Amino acid sequence: MDYKSLAALAQLCERLHKVRAFSFNASNGPGSKTNWRGHARGEVEVTTAGAHILFAEQAEFTDAEGNKVALENRYRWTRCVDFVRLEHLRREQPVLLFNLVPITEHGFRHQSPHLCGEDTYTADLILHPDEIELIWQxxxxxxxxxxxxxxW
Known part of the structure; x- marks a missing residue:
C-alpha cells in the first residue's frame, strides 16, 4: 500500500471521529418498484470502542408525499490495514456492508458489492474539505x- 492510500485512510478515520450531523436524499431510478424517495437530516452521536468508531444516527425522514417517519440507524466503522470497514449494527449484530478502499487521495470505493437477497449494494465515499459524502446504489x-x- 502506498503512502497516499495510507494517508487517505488516516484522514478518513480522523474525520469520522468529528462527525456530528448528517443528511441524506433517497431517490429511485428507472425500473424501481419501490417508493423509497425522500430526505432526512439529523444528528450523529459518535463513540469509540477500541478500533471501532460507532455512529448512532437519529433523524426524521420525509418521503416524497410529505409523510414523516422517525429514523434510527447504528453503524460501525473500523480501520483495517488497507481499508475502512462499514457495518450496520442490527440489534447490535454487525452486518458487513462494505470494505471501503482508497482509490484516490480523497476517494474510496467498495472492495466488493454487498449482497442482500437479490439486491446488490455498492458505495463510493468522497472526503470534501467540510464534509464526508457517501453514495450508495x-x-x-x-x-x-x-x-x-x-x-459533517
Missing part, C-alpha cells in the same frame, strides 16, 4: 435506488 429485481449521504 442499490440494484435488484425491484430496486434501483440511490442513497446520497452527507456527514
Amino acid at each position: 442499490i440494484v435488484g429485481p425491484r430496486k434501483n435506488e440511490k442513497l446520497h449521504y452527507h456527514y
